[in-house]
Amino acid sequence: MTRLSNKLIGASALSLCLMSATAALAAAPGGTVAFLMPDQASTRYEQHDFPGFKAEMSKLCPDCKVLYQNANADVAQQQQQFNSVISQGAKVIVLDPVDSTAAASLVHMAQGQGIKVIAYDRPVPSTPADYYVSFDNEGIGKAIAQSLVQHLKDKGVPTDKGGVLEVNGSPTDAAAGLIRNGIHAGLQGSGYKTLAEYDTPDWAPPKAQQWVSGQVTRFGAQIVGVVAANDGTAGGAVAAFKAAGVNPVPPVTGNDATLAGLQLVVSGDQYNTILKPSEIVAAAAAKVAVGFLSGQAPKAERTLFKTPSQLFKPTVITAKNLKTEVVDKGIVSPKDLCTDRYAEGCKKLGIAN
Incomplete structure (x- = not known):
């Protein structure tokens, strides 16, 4: 697939203004952010979600380090990857869980260490993450x-x-x-x-x-x-x-x-x-991640599973x-x-x- 046209990206960016302090975003301090995806059965994660997230992170926080892992539908492997990115200094973890129930313990562990967790695409119903970004x-x-x-x-x-x-x-x-x-x-x-x-x-x-x-x-x-x-x-x-x-x-x-x-x-x-171009949600997750690194609390249009959420309408x-x-x-x-x-x-x- 080709990348989204510049025109579409520009239009989408207007709808993704999750934080008002744009200048502060641009001046965000460097930090480590992890992007953990659930499986390879769908090609979207490798072809669209991660490239879209990485591109937006490069724009918003050039000094940030982005760690990427895919669990290949293995709950235990995702647990290991989660522990690994924490040991590598991740301050924000974008998590698309293999198992939404099992992910609750991961959220607890990260938050106990002051690490922000952004639930991505799939929510974590039993434990509030710090933010949830997805299509509806x-x-x-x-x-x-x-x-x-x-x-x-x-x-x-x-x-x-x-x-x-x-x-x-x-x-x-x-x-x-x-x-x-x-x-x-x-x-x-x-x-x-x-x-x-x-x-x-x-x-x-x-x-x-x-x-x-x-x-x-x-x-x-x-x-x-x-x-x-x-x-x-x-x-x-x-x-x-x-x-x-x-x-x-x-x-x-x-x-x-x-x-x-x-x-x-x-x-x-x-x-x-x-x-539902994954680049749109990936860019939103990147904005939220950089906001957390900057010490800003992202705004949310609604709450889902007691988690501040941004949901986009598909076609x-x-x-x-x-x-x-x-x-x-x-x-x-x-x-x-x-x-x-x-x-x-x-x-x-x-x-x-």
Whole structure:
């Protein structure tokens, strides 16, 4: 994927004014900040979150040292990495926890040593962190579910002939729980029943695929759609239908606007995804981190799990607005998007490679 255009970054920066004392930010003292991510199943952390965080830190605090670790979905490994960055002098830790419950002890330990913890993307419900930065996860779940429901109704799919599958995220991820709550709210009152739902361990696409395969055997043509919580699980669902010879694939939702997810939207195999450029949240986390280093208490628009929070509103992407919201804004280039078998789909959407 290409980097966000300068225009989009400039517009986003205006909405990310978490501290008023800009001059103080620019003059922030040097310090060590850690950026600890949860897994590599999603490519976003390596390709977008960390590069976005590092770039913003370089601008706001050139003398700051940034430590980066990825736990690869291993709770014990994240514990070791947390201890390691503390021993290396981290004064602020940006934490996207593998296990939101287990992370409570990490927050306690850090705060006991005067170290600030910024919960990132995934909250720590049982223990207040010093700040929480994320897109609105419950809003994401509700938006993708409502988008699917509207699509089914527009297509005249009857509510009494079947229902939907729900493929949730990891059971140890509090953000996945928020997305699940949003999905339930989005489906409520729609008339479409939930045939079955599944919490996908570690957000692993192969596990989502295996579960959906079983449901295809169980329910067959009764499945009129799938609410999948992210693009990885969506890809697993699509693969399950294709392996079973189902054509066309029922509409499948997604989230994260990964390149693979966007390509499935282009090909018509995935109905929607959520655009939430990780660089936006990463930049916000960097601003908060530098504020803590400067001794400033960042302002918050709301409180979630007793933690001052900044939540950003995402955008639902379908084939109808993919070109204007993603390609025309420079978030993804046609060269990257319209490869091989996706070239024909791009042409139909008016995307010139």
